[in-house]
Amino acid sequence: MTGRLRPGTTPPARSFAASAPRGYRLRQWLKILAVYSAIVAALAFFLFPYFWMVASSFKSPGDVTAYPPVWLFAPTLENFRELIGDMGALSALRNSLIVVGVSTCLALIFGSMAAYALARFKIKGKEAIALEILMVRMLPPIVSVIPLFLLARQFGLFDTYWILIAIYTLMGLPFVVWVMRVFIQEIPRSVEEAARVDGCTRLQVLFRISLPLMLPGLAATVVIIFMFAWNEYLFATMLTSSAAKTLPVVAANTVKPRGIAWGVASAAGVLMSVPVVVLALMAQRYLVRGLTFGVVKG
Amino acid sequence: MLAPTFLVLMAVGIYPLGYSLWISLHDFHPSNPSFPQGFIGLDNYVNVFLDEQARHALGLTVLFSVSSVAASLVIGLGMALLFNQRLPGLAIARTLILIPMLVTPIVVGITWRIMFNPDLGVINYLLELVGIAGQGWLASMNQSLLSVIVVDVWQWTPFMFLILFAGVRSLPRSPFESAAIDGASRLQAFFLVTLPMMRPVIVLAVLLRAVDSVRTFDQIFMMTRGGPNMTTDLVSLYLQRVNFKFFNIGYGAALSWVFLILLMAAVIVFIRYSGFLRDAAEKEAQ
Numbered sequence: 001m002t003g004r005l006r007p008g009t010t011p012p013a014r015s016f017a018a019s020a021p022r023g024y025r026l027r028q029w030l031k032i033l034a035v036y037s038a039i040v041a042a043l044a045f046f047l048f049p050y051f052w053m054v055a056s057s058f059k060s061p062g063d064v065t066a067y068p069p070v071w072l073f074a075p076t077l078e079n080f081r082e083l084i085g086d087m088g089a090l091s092a093l094r095n096s097l098i099v100v101g102v103s104t105c106l107a108l109i110f111g112s113m114a115a116y117a118l119a120r121f122k123i124k125g126k127e128a129i130a131l132e133i134l135m136v137r138m139l140p141p142i143v144s145v146i147p148l149f150l151l152a153r154q155f156g157l158f159d160t161y162w163i164l165i166a167i168y169t170l171m172g173l174p175f176v177v178w179v180m181r182v183f184i185q186e187i188p189r190s191v192e193e194a195a196r197v198d199g200c201t202r203l204q205v206l207f208r209i210s211l212p213l214m215l216p217g218l219a220a221t222v223v224i225i226f227m228f229a230w231n232e233y234l235f236a237t238m239l240t241s242s243a244a245k246t247l248p249v250v251a252a253n254t255v256k257p258r259g260i261a262w263g264v265a266s267a268a269g270v271l272m273s274v275p276v277v278v279l280a281l282m283a284q285r286y287l288v289r290g291l292t293f294g295v296v297k298g
Numbered sequence: 299m300l301a302p303t304f305l306v307l308m309a310v311g312i313y314p315l316g317y318s319l320w321i322s323l324h325d326f327h328p329s330n331p332s333f334p335q336g337f338i339g340l341d342n343y344v345n346v347f348l349d350e351q352a353r354h355a356l357g358l359t360v361l362f363s364v365s366s367v368a369a370s371l372v373i374g375l376g377m378a379l380l381f382n383q384r385l386p387g388l389a390i391a392r393t394l395i396l397i398p399m400l401v402t403p404i405v406v407g408i409t410w411r412i413m414f415n416p417d418l419g420v421i422n423y424l425l426e427l428v429g430i431a432g433q434g435w436l437a438s439m440n441q442s443l444l445s446v447i448v449v450d451v452w453q454w455t456p457f458m459f460l461i462l463f464a465g466v467r468s469l470p471r472s473p474f475e476s477a478a479i480d481g482a483s484r485l486q487a488f489f490l491v492t493l494p495m496m497r498p499v500i501v502l503a504v505l506l507r508a509v510d511s512v513r514t515f516d517q518i519f520m521m522t523r524g525g526p527n528m529t530t531d532l533v534s535l536y537l538q539r540v541n542f543k544f545f546n547i548g549y550g551a552a553l554s555w556v557f558l559i560l561l562m563a564a565v566i567v568f569i570r571y572s573g574f575l576r577d578a579a580e581k582e583a584q
Contacts, residue, residue, distance in 0.1 A: 038380055039391055046395050046456065052420060053409045067418045106306075114303035123300075133303070136311050138561070140513040142534045143554040146541050147314035147321065170310040173303055202299075231402040233516045238542075248404045248516075255408060255520060262412050269405035276400045281393055288464040291457065295502055296464050 050273075056266035064263045079267035087264065089250050089271065096246040099161050100229040103168035107225055108218075110169065111176025116206050118177065119184040120192075130177065134293065137174045141234045149238050159241045167235050172225035175290060179221045182294030183214040220286030223279045230276055247272050318551045326548035342552035352553055354528065355536040356560070362443065362532055363511040366450040367504060373451065374458030375500070378466045379492075381459075392463070399456045407520025410449045411436060414521070436522050442529045446518050450511060458503050465499030466492075501572045505565070512561060533557050 056064050058075040083089045114133070118126050148167065149158075157163040187210055195209045211218070233248040240249065251272055254265035280287065288296050322343070325336035346352055381392050398406070413421050414435040422432035435445045473495065477487045493500075515534040518524070524531035524539065537557075541550040 032385065035380060035383060035385065039388070042377055042380070043391055043395065046398055046452065049406075049409055049413060049452065050397050050401065052413060053405070056412070065418050068423055069418075069420045110302040110306060113299040117299040121299075129300070133307065136307065138509050138565070139311070139315075140534060140554075140557070140561070142513070142515055142537045143558055144311075144314045144318065146547055146550060146554075147317040148310070150321075151314060151317065166306065166310045170306050173306065177303065227400060231404070233402075233404045248402055251402065251404050251408065252520065255411075260408060260412060265405075265408045265412070269402070269409055272402045272405055273400065276402075277397055280396065280400045284393055284396060287396075288460055292461055292502060292506065296461055296499060297468065 053266045053269045056262055057270045059263055061263055064266075079263040080271070082261075082264050083250075083267045083271065087250050087253065087268070088245075089247070089268065092245050092247045092250045093271070095161070095244055096230065099164045099168065099244070099246060100226060102161070103165045103229055104172060104222060104226050106165065106169040107172030107176050108222060111173050112180050112206065112211065114173075115177045115180030116184055116210070119181045120189075130181065133177050134174050136170060141232075145234055145238050148235070152239055158239060159243050161244050163239050164236060164244060164246070167239075168225075168229040168232065171228055171232070175221055175225050175293065178293035179290050180214065180218070180294075182289075183218070184210060187213055216286060220283040220290040223276075223283045224287070224290040227276045227280060230272070318554060321548055322551035322555055324548050326551070328545050328547070338548070342549045343556065345549060346553050346556050349553075351528075351531075351536060352533075352556075355531050355533045356557070358443065358530070359512055359532045359534075362447060362450070362514070362530075363508055366447050366454070366511050367508050369447070369451045370455040370458045370507065371500070371504060373455050374462050374503070375496075377455070377459045378462040379488075381463060382466050396456045396460060398453045399460075401453070403453070403514075403516035404520055406449065406453050407517035410445075410452075410517070411521045414445060436530075437526060439526050439529050442522055442526060446521060446530050449517055449521070450514060453517070454507060454511070458507060461503040461506075462496070462499060465496050465503075469495055497573070505568065505572075508568070509561075509565065 055071075055073075057079055058077070059070070059073050060076050060078060063070050063073045117123065118130055123129070148163070152158040152163045191213075192205050192209055195205045200208065231248060232246075233252060236246045237249045237252065240246065247268070251265070251268040254261050254268055323337060323339060325338045325341075377395075381388055401409075413419050416422060416432060416434050416437055419435075421435070426432060434441055436442050469492070473491050474487060477491050482490065513534060514532065515538070518530055518532060518535060519538065522530045524535040533553075537550055537553060540546050540553060
């Protein structure tokens with residue numbers, strides 16, 4: 001997001017100058033107090049559910065449904081043990097890692113190539129092509145899940161990695177293409193031309209010169225497409241049954257007609273959210289760029 | 299270099315859509331003796347317009363999206379301005395506040411359903427602590443829609459905030475100084491300087507959020523499955539039932555297409571009237 005403040009682009013942030021006259025100062029302190037209370041309130045609202053989920057995941061079956069809720073309890077790993085043992089979370093974790101990993105790489109490679117072509121070459125109707133790619137993002141998954149289900153059956157791809165990899169690659173492409181296009185346009189042509197003069201091919205220029213220059217921004221795009229694929233549920237549940245089942249499906253399976261296994265469900269939530277939260281917070285400086293398809297600079 | 303992208307786009311994007319269009323013109327119903335044959339023309343589309351339930355679902359979806367996007371815009375903008383101060387600790391708070399948008403929607407649904415539990419949930423417990431009687435939340439017909447909107451606002455306001463905060467940070471300083479010299483109050487400065495200058499960012503954030511909110515499925519599927527008594531039965535949930543419970547696949551495809559076309563139309567109208575294209579053109583010209 002925003003790093004250090006650079007001179008010239010200093011935003012109209014209000015500074016609470018201490019050099020103000022005395023009566024004024026009390027009002028300033030009250031204002032700071034008001035700002036902090038508002039921020040604490042916002043933090044409480046946005047963080048409490050996550051905190052509650054993490055706490056519940058370490059509670060014993062008796063503690064998790066206790067009323068009034070218990071705040072101090074003896075932590076247990078029972079829920080995680082059940083998640084891995086009975087729910088088959090380990091194989092789902094492996095499936096998730098394979099499917100999401102491969103599709104993220106494919107989206108990145110295909111998307112970079114397309115973005116490079118759209119940014120650097122003269123192609124007829126390239127704005128239309130770029131928009132078309134963006135439109136994919138708008139398509140509600142519930143609309144395309146049935147045809148994809150029927151096609152997967154027809155081609156023997158049902159309950160395999162391939163069908164999910166293909167879908168998640170498509171889901172990631174709009175982000176990669178759009179964000180990369182903006183990044184590529186920002187790289188001076190002269191750098192690439194120098195490499196061309198030195199005997200690099202177009203692809204070599206892309207992978208040896210341009211990509212390394214875009215790496216930091218690219219990292220955020222990777223995190224974003226990883227996140228959307230990692231969290232995807234509808235396709236995962238409709239297009240797999242057992243062999244290629246991913247983690248969101250396991251998480252959803254903790255909800256049974258009789259009720260929810262509160263502790264195990266929370267444990268699944270913790271298991272699923274930790275990688276994304278860690279990755280995204282690490283790349284947060286660039287998240288805005290990625291999430292707005294390169295339009296808004298962070 | 300465009301070839302791989304095009305291949306994926308065609309195979310997983312365009313082809314299934316075309317297939318769905320074909321299905322929508324058929325009596326595609328696994329229990330139909332002549333399955334999957336039976337060309338019936340536009341009958342499925344006619345049924346969409348006669349279907350009371352579909353209209354109900356569409357109305358709910360609009361209500362859900364508009365309220366959720368509006369609420370997250372107001373809260374997100376307020377937070378963007380609130381966090382735009384030079385005070386210690388704000389950077390960490392800003393980072394932590396992003397967590398909700400990173401959590402798997404399925405998990406969000408389950409967690410909130412646990413917290414919303416009328417008898418054992420922590421939300422009613424906290425309310426009772428401050429002397430408010432426990433509510434029915436997801437189980438109550440009057441509060442179920444409100445509850446799922448609260449969850450959507452919780453999850454996606456950080457997204458709004460993230461984009462709007464970037465917008466606030468990139469505002470130039472001089473217009474605010476001029477406004478101050480001209481004697482504008484804080485409120486005047488906000489409505490006459492901040493908002494107009496933020497318009498392109500706000501429009502973009504609203505567009506991205508709105509397009510996503512009408513597709514919301516996972517959280518609500520985990521929380522209510524459209525109930526109680528269809529009070530949270532958005533189009534995406536109704537479609538799920540049509541397809542996977544009634545197995546009326548042909549009708550589901552037609553309903554999908556009607557929904558898709560309405561969505562496209564709404565986006566085009568929004569883009570036209572929000573000055574989105576004008577902003578983009580101005581940016582290009584600079």
